[in-house]
Amino acid sequence: MxxxxxxxxxxxxxxxxxxxxPKNNTKPFIVVLDAGHGGKDPGKITTFGYNEKDIALDIVLRVGKQLENIDDVEVIYTRKKDVFLELRQRAAIANKADADLFISIHCNAHNPQAYGAETFVLGLHRNESNFRVAQQENEVIFMEDDYEQNYEGFDPSSPESFIGLTLLQEDYLDQSILLARTIQNNFAQKLKRRDRGVKQAGFWVLHNTYMPSVLVETGFITNKNEGDYLNSKRGKEEISKSIIDAVLDYKSSLNPxxxxxxxxxxxxxxxxxxxxxxxxxxxxxxxxxxxxxxxxxxxxxxxxxxxxxxxxxxxxxxxxxxxxxxxxxxxxxxxxxxxxxxxxxxxxxxxxxxxxxxx
Ligand SMILES: [Zn+2]
Known part of the structure; x- marks a missing residue:
C-alpha cells in the first residue's frame, strides 16, 4: 500500500x-413532535373504525421514545394523551421551546382507492388536491372558541386566505424540504410505501412555527389496506422508524x-x-x-x-x-x-x- x-x-x-x-457543550437538538388532532377533534374517522387522532398519537409516542434515548436530542410533545389542542397552541409550544424541528403527524382521507404517503412543507398549494389536504387539517379552527379573533380572519375554506400565510416559514424552506424528502425516501425505499411526494400547501400549524417544519400524511385510513397497515403494530413501528431515521439523517447533515x-x-x-x-x-x-x-x-x-x-x-x-x-x-x-x-x-x-x- x-x-x-x-x-x-x-x-x-x-x-x-x-x-x-457528540459534543457535550452544545444545546441539545430539540424536536417537537405534534400528534395531529385529539380530544373532541378526532381528525379523520373511517367506517373501518380507524381514528386519525389515535394512530397519529401512537406513531408520535414511538418516534419520541426512540429519540429520547439519544444523548444530544431533546423531545417535546404537543400532546401525549387524547386531549384537544388548538392549532395555535401547537405552534406556540414549538416556538417557546426554540425547537430545531417541528414534525406534525397525520393520516389522510379520500376515496377508497387513494393510498400512499406524502409530506408537506408550507407554501402556496399548486393544485386542488394539496389545498384539500390543508383545508381538512386547518378546519379544526372552527372547533375553537373565538377563532375569528385568534386567527385574524383566516378562513380555512377559502383558497385566497392562504396567500398571506407563506412568509414566516420561507427562511426554513430548504431545510424543511430536506427533511420531508428524507422521510418520503425512507417510506418509499425502506418500506415500499407509495411515494406521493413532497408537497406544499397552506397548513396553519406550519405557518406559525419559527423552525424547519413538516407535516407528514402517513397514509390514507380510508383505504382498507393502508388503514389496516397504519392501524397495525407493525405499521406504526415501521412508519416511526422511517421518521426517526430521517430526523437523525437530517440532524447529521446540518451539524457534522x-x-x-x-x-x-x-x-x-x-x-x-x-x-x-x-x-x-x-x-x-x-x-x-x-x-x-x-x-x-x-x-x-x-x-x-x-x-x-x-x-x-x-x-x-x-x-x-x-x-x-x-x-x-x-x-x-x-x-x-x-x-x-x-x-x-x-x-x-x-x-x-x-x-x-x-x-
Ligand atoms: Zn390530520
Whole structure:
C-alpha cells in the first residue's frame, strides 16, 4: 500500500471518529413532535373504525421514545394523551421551546382507492388536491372558541386566505424540504410505501412555527389496506422508524460534528476548488443581495434553483472561517444558518467537501 493512500485512510478514519463523537457543550437538538388532532377533534374517522387522532398519537409516542434515548436530542410533545389542542397552541409550544424541528403527524382521507404517503412543507398549494389536504387539517379552527379573533380572519375554506400565510416559514424552506424528502425516501425505499411526494400547501400549524417544519400524511385510513397497515403494530413501528431515521439523517447533515483541528490539514490542489458559504435564507422572493437587506452581513450572494432563491453570507476556502461566518450569521438572527460547500461552482454535500479537503 502506498504511504499516501495509507495516510488518506488514516485521516478518513479520524474524520469518522470525530463524526461519531457528540459534543457535550452544545444545546441539545430539540424536536417537537405534534400528534395531529385529539380530544373532541378526532381528525379523520373511517367506517373501518380507524381514528386519525389515535394512530397519529401512537406513531408520535414511538418516534419520541426512540429519540429520547439519544444523548444530544431533546423531545417535546404537543400532546401525549387524547386531549384537544388548538392549532395555535401547537405552534406556540414549538416556538417557546426554540425547537430545531417541528414534525406534525397525520393520516389522510379520500376515496377508497387513494393510498400512499406524502409530506408537506408550507407554501402556496399548486393544485386542488394539496389545498384539500390543508383545508381538512386547518378546519379544526372552527372547533375553537373565538377563532375569528385568534386567527385574524383566516378562513380555512377559502383558497385566497392562504396567500398571506407563506412568509414566516420561507427562511426554513430548504431545510424543511430536506427533511420531508428524507422521510418520503425512507417510506418509499425502506418500506415500499407509495411515494406521493413532497408537497406544499397552506397548513396553519406550519405557518406559525419559527423552525424547519413538516407535516407528514402517513397514509390514507380510508383505504382498507393502508388503514389496516397504519392501524397495525407493525405499521406504526415501521412508519416511526422511517421518521426517526430521517430526523437523525437530517440532524447529521446540518451539524457534522467534525473537529476543526482535523481540517487544518492544509495543502493539496484539491483544496483550492472547494468554496464554503453560509446559507442564511431561502425564499421564493427575489431580494437584492445587499447587506442592508441582510442585517448588515456582507458579502451576500444569491442563487436560484427551481423557484427558490437561496441567499448566502461569506465565501471562503477555509472551513474554520466558514464556521465563524455561520456563528456571525446566527448572532444577528439567522438562527438556522448552515454551511454549504461548492466544488467548481457545483453544490456538493458538506461531508463530501470535508473529505476532499482531508484527502
Ligand atoms: Zn390530520
Amino acid at each position: 502506498q504511504i499516501k493512500s495509507f495516510l488518506t485512510i488514516l485521516l478518513c478514519f479520524f474524520g469518522l471518529i470525530s463524526l461519531a463523537q 460534528e467534525i473537529s476543526t483541528e482535523n481540517l487544518s490539514v492544509e495543502n493539496s490542489e484539491n483544496t483550492a476548488q472547494i468554496i464554503f458559504k453560509v446559507q442564511i435564507a431561502a425564499s421564493s422572493n427575489k431580494v437584492a443581495p445587499k447587506s442592508y437587506n441582510f442585517k448588515g452581513l456582507s458579502p451576500i450572494s444569491r442563487t436560484k434553483l427551481a423557484s427558490v432563491y437561496r441567499y448566502f453570507y461569506g465565501e471562503t476556502t477555509d472551513y474554520n472561517k466558514a464556521i465563524e461566518f455561520k456563528n456571525e450569521a446566527i448572532g444577528v438572527g439567522y438562527t438556522s444558518a448552515f454551511v454549504v460547500a461548492y466544488k467548481n461552482n457545483t453544490r456538493i454535500s458538506l461531508k463530501e467537501a470535508l473529505k476532499t479537503i482531508l484527502n
